[in-house]
Amino acid sequence: MSDTTTETHNTEQVRIFDTTLRDGEQSPGASMTLEEKLQIAEALDDMGVDIIEAGFPIASNGDFEAVSEIARRAKNAVICGLARAHEKDIDRAAEAIKHAKQSRIHTFISTSPLHMKFKLQMEPDQVYEKVISSVTRARNYTDDVEWSPEDGTRTETDFLYRCIEAAIKAGATTINFPDTVGYAVPEEYYEMVRGIIENVPNIDKAVISTHCHNDLGLAVANSLAGVRAGARQIECTINGLGERAGNAALEEVVMGFATRADRMPYHTNINSRHIARASKLVAGAANFPVQYNKAIVGKNAFAHESGIHQDGMLKNAETYEIMTPESVGIKGTSLVMGKHSGRHAFREKLKELGYDLGENAFQEAFTRFKDLADRKKHVYDDDIAALIDDEIHTHEDAIKLVSMSVVTTTEGTHRCDLTLSIRGENKDVAVQGTGSVDAIFNAIKKAVGGEPRLVHYGVDAVTGGTDAQANAHVRLEMDGRIASGRTAEPDTLLASARAYLNAYNRLLVERGHAAQGAMAG
Known part of the structure; x- marks a missing residue:
């Protein structure tokens, strides 16, 4: 049974490139504060992540400040900033990472026919020239440059090989091969990586990286297939956080190597006992709760309710557990x-x-x-x-719930009387709704004076029993911004109100931030 990820005998190292703070934060509603980003970066550094992609510096002043501060504080990890193939992007990324002990610029441009035609509106020869100029400019700032052909798995192979060769010749030391839309299957991704190794003459001068999205639920499988084909870096996120269906999950990759070294003779520098803490930090900061049956870090990953399973566990834990909870910090x-x-x-x-x-x-x-x-x-x-x-x-919330009373009758009357503290001043309102929750949400909107659109509302129980806490989830959209809120309370209506306020407060915090531009991956 696996207890550690430090076993290195007769195995090759795979670098872990964590992009939780960049690709992970691109998830709608997953914006994090500066303090939350610094805490997560410290946790990633402590657990042994090789490269931390700290953000996209050109996207906003907030992103730039976060990358800069993470670069100053990092102890061991390489700190990476993302940049499109634009001079201003690259210059901004270089400025953000300049204080890091070890720094990297990750630059990218789309190479698939679909992206070049509709997204870039550029001809292949123009894209090829951009590859060379962007990598060359990045290399003027640092010896550690990573280049990505966005939508690589849907790129024509001859053009892909030509661009990779040019990027390496211009100074790229890592070539990332992204499955940007999660379209590939493992056998196919393996063959594509092998194709790069066999057809790019100077590929021996660079490390091949994987960056797989989870749209078909195959991100981890594709990443492992890429390693088997010859890649030696995996780009991943804590809890699999990321755009759409997310990215390859760091915890699954790391524990896959640790548990099945017989079939995958590779190791990482990750101290797996830090995994559970990192998972909690990211889930809390991003307001994205981890699903109960999520591998490695889900609530039920090491839970056994079936009588047959319990009997087996009491006799020998290995009957139903292929790793110990302690090995991942649980x-x-x-x-x-x-x-x-x-x-x-x-x-x-x-x-x-x-x-x-x-x-x-x-x-x-x-x-x-x-x-x-x-x-x-x-x-x-x-x-x-x-x-x-x-x-x-909720510690620094501008809007706080002071008191609330909800009346519901069988005749269809649903009324909410509440008092909110809005930046230190109390405001009382009384509103009716089509239901209790509708009345609560309408009352909050009336008190604050905004009109956020409810994107999602859900409630589940944190634990079992009639006295279980209700875990309420709310996602709001206003002026093109999306924010999520989550609160647990024994009372469902109170949990719903606090979750709505949590999301509303996040919208107010984000007000005025620059919108992020096009992203890689």
Whole structure:
């Protein structure tokens, strides 16, 4: 059973290129604050990620500042900035990463017939010249340059080989081969990587990287096929976060190598015991909860309810677990917390779950925990994680819920009376709706004075039982911006209201930020 990812005997290293802070943040509603990005970058650096793609510096001043600060703070990882094949993009990326101990510029341009015709409106020869000029300019700033042919898996092979050869000749040291739209299947992706190795004369002067999207659920499988074909870098994200259906998940790639070294004789520099903490950080910052049955880091990944499975686990854990929970930073057993638990026990539980709070934040979290424990018989690990994540995301909110009363009758009357604190000033409103939740959301909109469009609303239970916390998810869109909110409370209506406010506050934080331009991957 796999306990570590440090085994290197008779295996080759595969570099891990994490793009959670760039491609991951491109997920609609997944925008992160500067502080959240710095925390995630530190966690990635600590866990052994080789290259951190910290952002797209030309996209906005916020992105530039985040990449710059991550570059200053990084201890071991190479810090990478993304740039299109434009001089201003490359210059901005170079400025952002200049303080890093180790830096990289990742530049790209579309090469498929579809993208060249409709997206770029450029002829192949023009694209070819852009490849050379962009890599040459990037190489003037750093010796570590990565080049990507966007939509590579739908690019004509002769043109692909020609562009890769030119990029390497111009100074690219890493060639990324992206399956931008998640169209490839493993056997096909393997053959494409082999084709690059066999047909690009100077490919031995560069490392081949994979960048696979998950539109068909094949991102990890394609990435592993690429490594088997000869790639030695994988571009991935924590929790598989990314555009549309996401990217290859870092935790699945790393534990795949660790668990099946018999079929995949490769290793990474990742300390796998940091995986669970990184997963929680990213899920909380992006407001993208991890699905319960997600491999490696999902709530049910190491849970067993079936009597047959439980019996087998009690006799020998290997009957139903191919890796240990501890190997990815998850405790095998849970300490059940309740209203009689004291500060010391609560602080130890937070450490176990991967949270490190300052004294004031800890006291606020402990007070909320005691309030929750008075309403619930048992408080589980997921209850505490939801409580802390909610505390982190609402601490600096401009709009806060002061009080709320909801009346619902069988005659169809649904009324919400609420008081909001809006930048320190209280406002009272009373609104009716077609349902209780509709009345709550309408009341908030009336109080704040905006008209965000509800994109998604959902509620599920964090834990089992009638006293389980309701985990409410809200996604709002306003003025072209999308933001997500998530809150867990024992009361469904209160959770819904707080989740709506969480998303609304994020929209207000993002107001004024520059819109991101076209992205790679």
